[in-house]
Amino acid sequence: MSILILADHHDGQLAGATAHVVAAARQIGGEIDILVAGENVGAVAEAAAKLDGVTRVRVADHAAYAHQLAEPMGALIAELAGDYGHVLAAASTTGKNILPRVAALKDVSQISEIVAVIDADTFKRPIYAGNAIATVKSADTLKVITVRSTGFDACPDRGSEGGSAAIESVDTVVDNGQSTFIKQELAASDRPELGGARVVISGGRGMGNGDNFKLLDGIADKLGAAIGASRAAVDAGFVPNDMQVGQTGKIVAPELYIAVGISGAIQHLAGMKDSKVIVAINKDEEAPIFQVADYGLAADLFEALPEFEQKL
Amino acid sequence: MKVLVAVKRVIDYNVKIRVKADHSDVDLTNVKMAMNPFCEIAVEEAVRLKERGVATEVVAVTIGPKAAQEQLRTALALGADRAVHIDTSAETDERVESLAVAKLLAKVVEEEQPGLVILGKQAIDTDNNQTGQMLAALAGLSQGTFASEVKLSGDEGDKTLQVTREIDGGLQTVELTLPAIVTTDLRLNEPRYAKLPDIMKAKKKPLVVTTPAELGVEVASKVTLLKVESPAERQGGIKVGSVDELVDKLKNEAKVL
Numbered sequence: 001m002s003i004l005i006l007a008d009h010h011d012g013q014l015a016g017a018t019a020h021v022v023a024a025a026r027q028i029g030g031e032i033d034i035l036v037a038g039e040n041v042g043a044v045a046e047a048a049a050k051l052d053g054v055t056r057v058r059v060a061d062h063a064a065y066a067h068q069l070a071e072p073m074g075a076l077i078a079e080l081a082g083d084y085g086h087v088l089a090a091a092s093t094t095g096k097n098i099l100p101r102v103a104a105l106k107d108v109s110q111i112s113e114i115v116a117v118i119d120a121d122t123f124k125r126p127i128y129a130g131n132a133i134a135t136v137k138s139a140d141t142l143k144v145i146t147v148r149s150t151g152f153d154a155c156p157d158r159g160s161e162g163g164s165a166a167i168e169s170v171d172t173v174v175d176n177g178q179s180t181f182i183k184q185e186l187a188a189s190d191r192p193e194l195g196g197a198r199v200v201i202s203g204g205r206g207m208g209n210g211d212n213f214k215l216l217d218g219i220a221d222k223l224g225a226a227i228g229a230s231r232a233a234v235d236a237g238f239v240p241n242d243m244q245v246g247q248t249g250k251i252v253a254p255e256l257y258i259a260v261g262i263s264g265a266i267q268h269l270a271g272m273k274d275s276k277v278i279v280a281i282n283k284d285e286e287a288p289i290f291q292v293a294d295y296g297l298a299a300d301l302f303e304a305l306p307e308f309e310q311k312l
Numbered sequence: 313m314k315v316l317v318a319v320k321r322v323i324d325y326n327v328k329i330r331v332k333a334d335h336s337d338v339d340l341t342n343v344k345m346a347m348n349p350f351c352e353i354a355v356e357e358a359v360r361l362k363e364r365g366v367a368t369e370v371v372a373v374t375i376g377p378k379a380a381q382e383q384l385r386t387a388l389a390l391g392a393d394r395a396v397h398i399d400t401s402a403e404t405d406e407r408v409e410s411l412a413v414a415k416l417l418a419k420v421v422e423e424e425q426p427g428l429v430i431l432g433k434q435a436i437d438t439d440n441n442q443t444g445q446m447l448a449a450l451a452g453l454s455q456g457t458f459a460s461e462v463k464l465s466g467d468e469g470d471k472t473l474q475v476t477r478e479i480d481g482g483l484q485t486v487e488l489t490l491p492a493i494v495t496t497d498l499r500l501n502e503p504r505y506a507k508l509p510d511i512m513k514a515k516k517k518p519l520v521v522t523t524p525a526e527l528g529v530e531v532a533s534k535v536t537l538l539k540v541e542s543p544a545e546r547q548g549g550i551k552v553g554s555v556d557e558l559v560d561k562l563k564n565e566a567k568v569l
Contacts, residue, residue, distance in 0.1 A: 010480075010481060070448075070455050070457070071455070092480050093458060093477075093478070093479040093480045094479075094480070096441050096445075096457070097445065097455075097458070099445075100443075100444075100446045100449070101445045101446070101448060101449040103411065103442070103446065104411065104414055104445070104447075104449035104450050105449050107411075108411070109409055109410070109533055109535045110411075110440070110442050110446075111535065112439065112441060112442060113439065126439065126543070127338070127437065127438055127439055127540070128323070128329045128338060128436070128439070129439065131329050131542075132540050132541065132543070133540070133541050133542070134537055135537075135538040135539040135540075135541075136535050136537055136538065137535070137536050138534060139534040139536070140534045178453070178454035178489050178492075179454045179455075179486050179487065179488050179489075180486065180487040181484070181486055182485040182487050184479075184481075184482065184485070185482050185483045185484075186481040186482040186483075223569070231498070241460070241499055242479075242480065242481060242482050242483075247436065247439070248433075248497070248498055250480070255568050256562070256569075266325070266326070273546065276568070277568050279558065290549075291548070292546050292549075294546075294547075294549035294550070294566065295549055295550060295551075295558055295561055295566070296549060296550070296552065297551070297552050297554075299555075304555055308555050311559045312559065312569070
């Protein structure tokens with residue numbers, strides 16, 4: 001059976017997470033189609049066609065799919081899904097919003113945030129904030145699955161000589177009288193995307209206030225890092241919520257994760273404990289973050305951060 | 313407008329869970345249980361809508377074993393008017409998956425005809441983040457997931473709902489026709505605590521018990537749980553004495569700089 005992947009994209013660009021979903025699909029096996037739905041998504045479709053292992057890119061380019069609202073997107077994918085054994089999407093806010101709707105319309109279960117493929121029916125996924133890993137087997141004829149990007153290495157591009165997958169248009173247009181896009185406020189940043197960054201430096205309640213997050217800027221610049229935060233820092237209004245790392249925020253697994261002034265609650269660890277190397281800077285020597293940190297520095301962050309920046 | 317709010321009984325969020333020795337599941341015997349934190353936010357939002365005169369009645373519903381009535385009483389103490397318990401004790405496999413939960417809730421929606429249904433965005437045990445979306449699909453309603461702000465506007469009989477959603481890059485606002493399904497994010501509100509007199513009063517509020525069989529819903533799932541295991545343990549690390557030592561270790565030992 002073949003696999004349909006919902007492409008994740010923003011501002012006319014294919015999101016990095018899609019390449020990780022293709023990698024998961026290649027482990028499942030079978031022909032891989034990517035659905036690019038949205039408005040003016042020609043460039044996204046071309047980028048998707050370059051991903052190695054993709055057979056066909058199906059493009060639904062219509063105002064009805066602008067901003068990928070769940071109601072029309074769910075109906076579109078449910079209509080296309082009949083030809084496939086698996087429907088996959090990244091476990092991004094887009095995938096999480098749309099795919100359960102598809103599953104319900106097709107009367108099948110959804111398997112959320114898989115981190116490993118055992119075979120075409122069997123998958124591993126974290127439960128209880130990542131404190132247990134469940135192996136689940138689905139007997140549904142259609143498997144609807146979201147993929148945790150950090151569980152799979154991105155599939156490569158075909159390169160300049162590798163050619164492209166075929167691009168076909170999908171003519172289905174779904175009427176949507178239920179929801180209307182009003183506006184979007186996206187955080188502007190020159191830094192790498194949090195989910196895909198090689199290095200992440202995060203601040204917690206210990207940062208004291210939003211201004212002090214500037215102490216992380218210099219270090220992030222030198223390391224090419226993305227800046228994250230704990231829930232405490234977001235709730236206190238230090239930084240916007242899209243920077244939150246954890247069970248309810250973003251899941252990251254960078255090469256290097258630097259936690260500054262973060263105690264290390266279960267819910268935060270859920271979002272970063274698969275990082276390759278974890279560094280904790282915290283003045284409380286008893287903070288739980290030190291139990292998962294490869295390198296811990298018990299020190300006042302206001303002294304340690306400037307010194308760290310200077311020595312990089 | 314009637315507001316329906318769905319709550320789930322889960323392990324308390326502070327508890328460090330244990331996996332059973334036979335790897336069949338997580339051990340829930342003698343573990344502190346509580347209302348799922350996202351559901352608390354859903355109840356709070358419904359109660360606030362009632363306090364503002366927008367909601368006329370708040371109905372709390374749960375699906376689970378008999379003990380889940382504790383969480384319904386909590387919802388009643390927080391301000392819900394009445395409760396519906398869909399008792400799954402009789403099910404041979406008590407694990408009721410999101411799809412079955414959504415089908416059961418769709419029956420309740422059909423019966424109660426609420427103007428708005430509020431659920432948490434995810435339960436902190438299964439971490440599925442599916443039920444609200446599935447319910448919206450089954451009931452044929454619009455959905456506002458991961459809501460951090462909910463605003464009703466328009467005239468009587470022609471109301472629309474503006475939902476500000478937390479998305480990966482920031483915030484997105486959508487307008488939904490009612491009835492609609494909303495799932496809560498952490499930023500939607502700060503739930504209140506139930507006061508003792510309210511807890512006492514909640515004991516007298518109506519609580520109706522029904523079963524999946526009475527609602528005509530088959531809860532068996534095609535997904536089977538084969539195994540539950542602990543994640544790979546991280547190796548205990550070392551403490552460094554200075555920033556110099558930290559930079560040195562990162563460069564020469566971990567080789568990540």
